[in-house]
Amino acid sequence: MRWVTAELQSGRLAIGDHLPGERALAETLQISRGSLREALAVLEAIGTIRTSTGSGPRSGTILTAAPGQALSLSINLQLATRHVEHSHVLDVRLLLETWSAEHADLASGDWQATERLLDRMDEPELPIADFLVLDAEFHAALAHAAGNPLISTLMDALRTSISDHTLERATAIPDWAATAARLRAEHRDIYRRLRADDRDGAAELLRAHIRGYYAETSQGSAPAPVDGA
Known part of the structure; x- marks a missing residue:
């Protein structure tokens, strides 16, 4: 090396x-x-x-020097050994994703590919695991719009961990159809804000979206405080 x-x-x-x-x-x-x-x-x-x-x-x-693969392996090992908890994934997602939204550049986003992900998540018979893989891809695609290659690499590395993390927590959801409908609507709202260059608005929606899923899947426990909240 x-x-x-x-x-x-x-x-x-x-x-x-x-x-x-x-x-x-x-x-x-x-x-x-x-x-x-x-x-x-x-x-x-x-x-x-x-x-x-x-x-x-x-x-x-x-x-090839694909650092995301090495980072993803390391993160997944951390999660498997319980050195990294769900609340830690939440903290990192909030930091990376809201920063990316606040610094998004309309010219840097692959918006057609992002919209295709949203359309695929609209399929009514889509299994939960497949939905959450697409969900993680969508969040990584949004982060790419910031035009920061290191942020993009980190989000690509987190993508598998995010989908596994959200799938594990999905077992606490009593009505997946209702949750999926809400997530789809929130995704569309975030996407529209970014396309309209309302970066601060998109960041706020992302923050509420990520925290909302964490709170819904906490099986009755309150979400860990983040950013003093």
Whole structure:
């Protein structure tokens, strides 16, 4: 990882470049080919490289550097070990998503793709799990409109965690159809505010939307205080 990072920083490697062959790379790093294969397997697991067999420009080991994948793995591990609680996910979502809405740029959003997500969530027979995956994609798409690549990466990394988090909490919802209808309406309102360049209004709606779902799925317990509320 240190070698890849140094090569990227120096400009000797760029995203999409092929890494040297195993023999040359093992000699460069002064390690055995067996150790190299283990290291490459780890880098592929965290999204730094992609390895493809065969021939052609897409074969071999290609540098992809998808940090969202590594962040998502780390976040999911944190959630699985209970080091991160639902209230922590809530805090991070409020910080990232309201900031993104307040700094949204109409020219930076992929609004057609965002509207397609809303349309897909309107399907009446959509399973809860599928709805919440689309819900997380919608929230990540809104964050992209801020034009901040680090915020976008963080939201992309959180996307799986958000859908898993909201699905786990959905078990506390007595009437999913009513909740889904409310979420759809809130999504449309947030979307319309952003398209109208009412960024502060969209941020307020997002804050209420996220907190509302958390409160509804708290099984009778009050939501954790956020921002002094």
